[in-house]
Amino acid sequence: MKDYPLSVEQLLTLKTRSGRQALGCFLVEGEKAVEEALESDCEVRRIYVTDTYIAKKGKLATDIPCTILGERQMHRLSSVATPPEIMGLVTLKEATFADLLNNRFIVCLDGVADPGNLGTIMRTTDWFGFSGLLLSEQGVDPFNEKVVRSTMGSFFRVKPYVSKNLLQDLKALKEKGFTLVVADASGGTSQLVQDRPVCLVLGSESHGVQPAVKDLADEIFSIPGKGQAESLNVAISAAIALYEYATGE
Amino acid sequence: MKDYPLSVEQLLTLKTRSGRQALGCFLVEGEKAVEEALESDCEVRRIYVTDTYIAKKGKLATDIPCTILGERQMHRLSSVATPPEIMGLVTLKEATFADLLNNRFIVCLDGVADPGNLGTIMRTTDWFGFSGLLLSEQGVDPFNEKVVRSTMGSFFRVKPYVSKNLLQDLKALKEKGFTLVVADASGGTSQLVQDRPVCLVLGSESHGVQPAVKDLADEIFSIPGKGQAESLNVAISAAIALYEYATGE
Numbered sequence: 001m002k003d004y005p006l007s008v009e010q011l012l013t014l015k016t017r018s019g020r021q022a023l024g025c026f027l028v029e030g031e032k033a034v035e036e037a038l039e040s041d042c043e044v045r046r047i048y049v050t051d052t053y054i055a056k057k058g059k060l061a062t063d064i065p066c067t068i069l070g071e072r073q074m075h076r077l078s079s080v081a082t083p084p085e086i087m088g089l090v091t092l093k094e095a096t097f098a099d100l101l102n103n104r105f106i107v108c109l110d111g112v113a114d115p116g117n118l119g120t121i122m123r124t125t126d127w128f129g130f131s132g133l134l135l136s137e138q139g140v141d142p143f144n145e146k147v148v149r150s151t152m153g154s155f156f157r158v159k160p161y162v163s164k165n166l167l168q169d170l171k172a173l174k175e176k177g178f179t180l181v182v183a184d185a186s187g188g189t190s191q192l193v194q195d196r197p198v199c200l201v202l203g204s205e206s207h208g209v210q211p212a213v214k215d216l217a218d219e220i221f222s223i224p225g226k227g228q229a230e231s232l233n234v235a236i237s238a239a240i241a242l243y244e245y246a247t248g249e
Numbered sequence: 250m251k252d253y254p255l256s257v258e259q260l261l262t263l264k265t266r267s268g269r270q271a272l273g274c275f276l277v278e279g280e281k282a283v284e285e286a287l288e289s290d291c292e293v294r295r296i297y298v299t300d301t302y303i304a305k306k307g308k309l310a311t312d313i314p315c316t317i318l319g320e321r322q323m324h325r326l327s328s329v330a331t332p333p334e335i336m337g338l339v340t341l342k343e344a345t346f347a348d349l350l351n352n353r354f355i356v357c358l359d360g361v362a363d364p365g366n367l368g369t370i371m372r373t374t375d376w377f378g379f380s381g382l383l384l385s386e387q388g389v390d391p392f393n394e395k396v397v398r399s400t401m402g403s404f405f406r407v408k409p410y411v412s413k414n415l416l417q418d419l420k421a422l423k424e425k426g427f428t429l430v431v432a433d434a435s436g437g438t439s440q441l442v443q444d445r446p447v448c449l450v451l452g453s454e455s456h457g458v459q460p461a462v463k464d465l466a467d468e469i470f471s472i473p474g475k476g477q478a479e480s481l482n483v484a485i486s487a488a489i490a491l492y493e494y495a496t497g498e
Contacts, residue, residue: 116365120484120485123478123481123482123485124478124481124482124485125476126476126477126478127472127474127475127476127478127480127481128475128476129476130476131476150482152478152479152480152482153478153479154476154477154478157476157478190496223492224495224496225376225377225378226376226377227374227375227377227378227380227403227406228375228403228406229372229375229376229401229406230401231376231401232372232373233373233484235369235484236369236372236373236485236488239481239485239488239489240489243472243489243492246473247439247473
């Protein structure tokens with residue numbers, strides 16, 4: 001572990017995936033996200049607040065070390081136009097393949113690139129009471145600040161596992177008894193029943209699921225469309241599949 | 250109607266709602282959006298292209314007047330980091346209350362503020378073959394360029410009607426035989442059947458549906474959640490409701 005506290009210059013490197021991986025931590029912005037982090041099983045290493053925050057809310061009731069930052073510094077660190085008055089520095093902790101096996105429903109994203117889509121998928125997954133998430137390395141980093149923000153607090157309850165070899169991991173899930181369902185507009189069933197563990201694969205916004213993954217599919221999940229739209233947004237497809245599985249009998 | 254062609258300075262005013270309303274038109278960016286506009290029943294007044302576009306694709310096979318713009322000008326007009334090589338100037342045309350009555354399913358958004366959410370809802374509505382959209386004045390302008398972009402081509406097939414008096418219009422829809430269904434996480438049915446015309450109301454990202462609208466509800470639509478997430482994204486809720494209605498019997 002690196003020495004703490006980090007300088008603002010070091011914290012600024014957390015805006016990139018490589019920076020987060022080098023320092024082994026990421027920043028969460030705003031009171032709600034910090035609270036969610038504190039309530040989770042993640043390690044919050046340090047809290048950053050402004051004087052304004054302390055003046056309004058008083059000292060923080062926590063043993064976690066706290067650093068006061070100026071508003072200009074918060075602005076530099078923040079990813080939003082109106083910077084928060086509080087941020088938390090949280091240890092990066094990805095789930096493992098073994099963690100995935102504790103789920104009966106796993107959402108697998110093969111290259112989803114948009115942070116808002118990933119965050120929304122995590123929020124929806126949490127809504128339906130699931131937590132398994134398998135990501136390919138080609139997609140957006142789940143610790144991207146826009147992902148965290150768009151989960152609206154669900155971030156710490158969904159456990160992303162980033163696979164270095166997606167095909168191998170999907171084969172291993174099949175061997176463990178998971179039915180591999182691939183979402184594809186080309187036609188298939190829109191039924192997803194709860195009688196067996198399922199890994200649902202959704203592809204990237206621009207290319208869909210890669211052919212080698214599609215070849216592994218036990219079933220194709222397809223949402224019947226009647227209009228002229230070419231496709232659905234990936235977070236929408238994921239939500240309808242989650243809803244089907246959660247409410248199907 | 251104003252004199253054409255518009256100057257670049259005038260086109261820049263189209264970045265705001267008031268500017269679009271003053272000039273009665275809006276810009277669509279990129280080849281796909283321009284093609285969709287040309288195929289629709291909307292009036293495309295002028296096309297803007299770069300020299301690069303003409304060099305690659307040749308002259309446009311259309312009678313619509315065309316202006317060549319420099320890349321720097323395109324960059325100023327565009328809402329994205331990589332500006333398009335082609336844009337279209339399209340006449341603003343909102344649907345009317347009477348148009349709404351041609352639908353059996355109407356999505357009503359009471360103050361939805363995020364352009365990505367509105368665009369995604371339009372795309373999903375189109376996917377399921379519906380086109381009725383009732384918006385309150387407090388929400389994002391449907392002709393916002395981010396809305397158009399996130400519809401992924403569905404923009405010209407869904408007809409937004411922006412109500413100046415939402416309560417009055419909802420009452421009028423009820424009188425015309427529509428069942429008013431309000432989406433709310435507080436509990437209700439998740440069944441939406443096709444045996445009658447439905448107007449589904451979804452609230453803003455931060456405040457939900459306003460109480461006066463909720464008081465008009467014939468039914469509450471609620472998506473059963475089992476996790477700890479506080480709510481679903483509004484575009485996700487809309488999609489699940491559309492799916493339920495489109496596939497329910």
